[in-house]
Amino acid sequence: MAMELELGLALPSVNFPSKGLGLDLNGEASPMIAAVPKKKRSVADAFAGDNTTDTATLPLFVWDFADDGNNNKSAYSCSLEAFCDLLISDDDNGGSRSTAPVGWPPVKPARLKAAGGTRYVKVKMEGVAIGRKVDLSLHRSYATLLDAVDRLFTRNHHVEAAGDLTLGEDGASLPTSHFRTFTYQDVDGDWMLLGDVPWETFVKSAKRLKIHSSKE
């Protein structure tokens, strides 16, 4: 049974019982139109994040970075998150690895550990729209991790440098700074201050990091 393609703002009416709901969903007006890119959305449009209008978020059209050799680039649509991932430069963490979207490729962490693989966690800084990712397996201590994270945001977001990141003599006490508080979310979902537990325990249990701007 082929579904009628309706050009319009209401839902397709075939077999659909609730046509009279009065709910404007403004889905894709026509799939054929959507498949042909009309224009490239500006970065400002992409990040407008305007959720107050009664419309579906339209897909972003992004040029394929690989052309076909004749300088013909193809356009395709992607989600906002994927678009952000494309924007993130690939010289995180010293430059040897490109970032991948969260949970991609779809390999279980247990298998990555078996292969001696990576340990990516999301890092968000309060007040900064785009999160970053850092590979914990590349670091051996809190000191190098904090340094790398700090450089990530400072370089790319014109954020003030954090100043001295101090750790206690045993290397395992609370990191403090004049500008930042570092926290992480562990496997239980609890938010903890960075530095409370030994490094190895932290690497195994950290799911994501967050940097708060607070005066110490």
Add this chain to the structure above:
Amino acid sequence: MAAKRRKEMPEEARSPPEGRASPFPDEVLEHVLVFVKSHKDRSAVSLVCKEWYTAERWSRTHVFIGNCYSVSPEILVRRFPNIRSVTLKGKPRFSDFNLVPPNWGADIHPWLVAFASAYPFLEELRLKRMTVTDESLDFLAQSFPGFKALSLVSCDGFSTEGLASIASYCRNLTELDIQENGIEDLSGSWLNCFPEGFTSLEVLNFANLGTEVNFDALERLVGSCKSLRVLKLNKNVSLEQLQRLLVRAPNLRELGTGSFSQEYSPRVYAEVENVLDTVEDKGLEAVGSSCHLLEELRVFPADPFDQDINLDEGISGVTEAGFIAVSEGCRNLHYVLYFCRQMTNAAVAAVVRNCPNFTHFRLCIMNPRQPDYVTREPMDDAFGSVVKSCTQLQRLAVSGLLTDKTFEYIGTYAKNLETLSVAFAGRSDRGMQYVMEGCPKLRKLEIRDCPFGNAALLSGLERYESMRSLWMSACNVTMNACQLLAREMPRLNVEVIKEDESDDIQAEKVLRFLESWLPISCQICYIDCGF
């Protein structure tokens, strides 16, 4: 036990023979139904008539629940009084890849409480993607004296302390299978907790645990459990120690260690092969030339995140050449999971020409939206050839640069498809609509980072009740559509997981948003569709 309960049965069982659906007494029917094992067959049996429904529910001893939110423990124990074995699955599969927030749910404990009272003779529990705490494991170990088999796959929330409880209290344990769980590995001393005189173990798998167990305790355990037939150890056991164990385990049929084999070694009779892509194409050529009986192949990436490839040195990992080589030699292949960095439409077409019997075809080209690297075209024709050739295909995962054409092929040809995984693919709602319209047996659909929106979501309105689950994340679905879906299909469990202003991801039932008409762009929409 079953005979005793028959006297408590309602009037319907004692009604006179004339006017009843079956020509023989219920006792006979129940004895016959004992031989019906498959849960799909049993569901069919229960729908025949009231007598059969009743006979089926009294005679069922094993229940499979593919989605723990599709039914409550109370409803389960009310319907099936004689259960000995439960299989429960919880979180969406994408939770394996950190796409589901922590504390999402799928807690085993309420189930255990219900089972402790209704099924004191419970023997087996098999869980996948459930949250299990040490307290729950302790409760389990002490509530079911006849407990025999525990299998935990991709679960989280417990530590080796919980395993210690199981070892200590489950006197009749025959199977302990711990796989790929996100657990806290505190120490290997849990193995010491098996008591003196414990002899019943037949299956022991702790290959994924990291900490070292006490070898003497392990040796004693293997020595006293004469029926041990499956033993999978973690990588801390040395070859020499392995030898000592083998001597003591005469009935051993399966032996494993936790590590992948990095060096390729030909195994002529292997039926299932899991390799890292460090074996490269020449390793796969060797597989193709020697493992003619191979039925399942899984090739995992050793270094999935390294995209900084120097093309002069050639590509690392495996390519389309290795895939073709395996398919030429292993004509019995029916399951493949293949991670690679480059692929062509022609190669995939050749593979399925060689092996038309695929039931599971999962291809992951690791760079999202990558086209055919020779022709620079989308990979639509690759998956078109898969669904045209492999008529028995049950599970498909697609990748690479894909337009809606791929989904048109799937909807047209993949009539036996039950599970579909889609990422970074498609051009419009039509893509998802083709699948919802064309795949009558579809049970699980998981989609991430695709331009499918509200029209696509709602095109499946009448399909969802016959499916197990739908996952959509980073697509173009809005809250309005989720609200509409939840309202139109009240038997569905529609859940929206969104990031609010404080950046905490929360899972909230969509129904709570009915008061608010503000459309919010959904991050993730997860629909539990039922059994």
